[in-house]
Amino acid sequence: MIGIRIRRERHEQALTIAELAEKAGIKERTLRAVEEGEQDDPTRSELEHVAAALQVPVSSIAPAEENLEAEWLDLVQTAMHSDITKEQFRKYILDEKEKRQKKEK
Known part of the structure; x- marks a missing residue:
């Protein structure tokens, strides 16, 4: 598109x-x-x-929806080309999700 x-x-x-x-x-x-x-x-x-x-x-x-998708892809590409491992990236995402869930309670 x-x-x-x-x-x-x-x-x-x-x-x-x-x-x-x-x-x-x-x-x-x-x-x-x-x-x-x-x-x-x-x-x-x-x-x-x-x-x-x-x-x-x-x-x-x-x-906007396509812009958001492009921003996510940029973020993932940046992570892929950095020193961060997939496990570290995954852990970060899960930690952030957990923090948000705690705030909502």
């Missing part, structure tokens, strides 16, 4: 993929993959750069 919205806006502004990628400061192949649905999880930063280049709000190309 994000790719379709970006392509529609890009066409409305008569921009090529190469032109938009250059304006947004992202790789052309990344933008092409997003538009063609091969990459359906662009980073929040990529979305912000594309939206700025198109001079539209991020919400017009990625509704």
Whole structure:
């Protein structure tokens, strides 16, 4: 869905993929993959750069639900590329869940 919205806006502004990628400061192949649905999880930063280049709000190309999903994916990717292990990450999530449950009681 994000790719379709970006392509529609890009066409409305008569921009090529190469032109938009250059304006947004992202790789052309990344933008092409997003538009063609091969990459359906662009980073929040990529979305912000594309939206700025198109001079539209991020919400017009990625509704809130999709933005949230992208934020979660960014978080997980960051964890995966850090020194934290899966077990540490899992423990953190479970600890936070437990804290919230205690607060609700």
